[in-house]
Amino acid sequence: YTKMKVSYGPPTLYCSLEIELKNGRTICIVSDGSWKYSPSSITFNSIYGGEDEDARITPSWKPVVIQKGPRGILRQQMAQPVKMMEYFGVKSRHQLTPQQIAKASNAKHPIPAGTFVLDMGQNLAGFPQIKVSGKVGQQVRLYPSETLTAQGTCNQKQSGSPYYLTYTLSGKGEKSADGKRIETWHPHFTYYGYRYIQVEGAVMKDDENPDGKPVIEDIQSCFVYNSAAKIGNFECSNPMFNRAYQIIDRAIRSNWQAVWTDCPHREKLGWLEQDWLNGEGLVYNYDCHSMIEQTMQNIVDAQHANGAVPTTAPEYIYFKGKWLDPFAESPEWGGALVALPFLYLQHYGDDRMVKKYAPQMFRYVDYLQSKDSCRILKQGLGDWYDYGKGRSGFSQNTPMPLVATAHYYQWVKLAQKAAAMSGKTAEANRYAILASEILQAFQKEFLHVEKAASSGKSSSDAVVKDAVVKDAVVKDAVVKDAVEKVYYGSGSQASNAIPLALGMVPSQYRKQVLQHLVDDIHAHHDRLTTGDVGNRYLFQALLRNGYADLWYKMLAHDDVPGYGFQIKKGMTTLTEQWNPEMGASMNHFMMAHINNHFLPDIVGIRIEQGRLIIAPQPMGDLTWAKGGTRLSDGKQIAVAWKKLADGKIEVTVDTDNDIEYEIKIDYDETEHNDGTYRGKHVFVGKCAK
Secondary structure, three states: OOOOOOOOOOOOOOOEEEEEOOOOOEEEEEOOOOOEEOOOOEEEEEOOOEEEEEOOOOOOOEEOOOOOOOOOOOOOOOOOOEEEEEEEOOOEEEEOOHHHHHHHOOOOOOOOOOOEEEEEEEEEEEEEEEEEEOOOOOEEEEEEEOEEOOOOOEEOOOOOOOOEEEEEOOOOOEEOOOOOEEEEEOOOOOOEEEEEEEEEOOEEOOOOOOOOOOEEEEEEEEEEEEOOOEOOEEEEOOHHHHHHHHHHHHHHHHOEOOOEOOOOOOOOOOEOHHHHHOHHHHHHHEOOHHHHHHHHHHHHHHOOOOOOOOOEOOOOOOOOOOOOHHHHOOHHHHOHHHHHHHHHHHHHOOOHHHHHOHHHHHHHHHHHHHHOEOOEOOOOOOOOOOOOOOOOOOOOOOOHHHHHHHHHHHHHHHHHHHHHHOOOHHHHHHHHHHHHHHHHHHHHHHEEEEEOHHHOOOOOHHHHHHHOOHHHOOOOHHHHOOEEEEEEOOOOHHHHHHHHHOOOOOHHHHHHHHHHHHHHHHHOOOOOOOOOOHHHHHHHHHHOOOOHHHHHHHHOOOOOOOHHHHHHOOOOOOOOOOOHHHOOOOOOOOOOOOHHHHHHHHHOEEEEOOEEEEOOOOOOOOOEEEEEEEOOOOOEEEEEEEEOOOOOEEEEEEEOOOOEEEEOEEEOOOOOOOOEEEOOEEEEEEEOO
């Protein structure tokens, strides 16, 4: 796709301002032909290209030109406003040598002598703010970037280039104690993902300045993100997990703007899969009420007339062309239309989103049905950015139709629930039948049962085909024979974890499929091979089936693939690839799936449609964990546990006396009775199986 190739027309104001006076009168000011306009001192701006401001320009008023108003429906903003939320000063500075400048310069970007690079210490979304003194007409140019080139200059190769900010001094500003005129400036209509700032045409305060360049008296990075409240916290005895929690937070904040974006620089698009795949990590740690409501409005606005849902919303880009088609539609992305209302229901106990958007859900799953082939769906990106040889991208390990069809099944099942909740009996029955057909087709296409050698049979798709019946219950007599291996698709971790987590595996095969998954993890030296989609299901399959220790071992290390490797490499935000050395964005939250489990599983705060369940899962070498979150009624819940010398755990639950919760540990019944509790209690026992 292209950037800065399309114009939305001249800047246009559509304004109705109501002012309520103290005496009760209301004044309404409406934009009309009597207004005037003036060219701004901002001479260029683009969220992809940067911003230039010439502070010498003064207003020159002219009559406005009446425009046609924008099409569509004018709606009140639902999400919280984006603000400058945090500030970071300079961590270190590197003065570029003449040799470095000569090697890094090119015809498009000749780097002037005296250029230096600042490390601001934190990768973030935002912009620099400078306080600068100098003569009228002097210019300062800033190039932000996430990484550096071999020469030590700012590298925008992976994050979109050229992007720079230019400020032309007015020679005015506030007078300082030493008589300087100091101008304070930051851009207003752009932002970028960066850690480093390359400064051209200026010197820092206290530098030698024989050429009389502008002097930067102070410079800060302004961290800009959505002002939705942070409501969760987590900490445990593993420092790597604590740091992972922090860099995930920084990545989420960087990509929480007016929409949840993929990255804060190269694309800035509202890719939809991460919103629900990382949904628990979002709702447990942030107030997501208004953001989910806004995102749902964006999705239904983007839904096509035929029911299709694009991968991004708002749909600013149309992906067209042979290799681009998978980016246009993918059920794991478009299915956010179905998943987010149920996330809202699960966490907040509120079914309004499900009922409000049920008709759009029906249109979407009906569209998917129109695209299936014998109930197998073959479209989309699959387990995007899974881990294998070389640079990540399209799925290397897992068949794309398996991932697509499993999600097709999931969305139809949820549409069936939405129909039942909405009193749409006919639709509920229709989707129940469709889900059963998809499940049977899924078994026929992807389930592999390899017979033991003693049975005289080898792997036989025909046997499996004959054995598949309604609701995935396999009753054919041949399955009574001993089986050697049972697996789905390619046998990859995602191939098996997805149907396990979604309840698609016939009951008599669950043990074997789970064992195949575990064996594959061991075969990869207890490391994962999943990606953007598969991580969620891999983590769920292990934690829900008694493999918490393996899940912990798979993640509690500093090798690749894993969160610890990124931390070891000095990342301050989560990266796009498991291996940041392979390039791509250094500020993505799509791989943040571990965050789905810090509070609900390790700390043990589980929220299920109004029920509050405390069920800690001590695992691995963890000796303690603590955390908390805010409930939908605005009240707090905090849980802390620690291991005791006798192998038991002590769990402290702290909340208001009117908050009811269930405890899921095998506690000492001489001190506590079964049932529910309110307020603060300390429990001693062993973790429930």
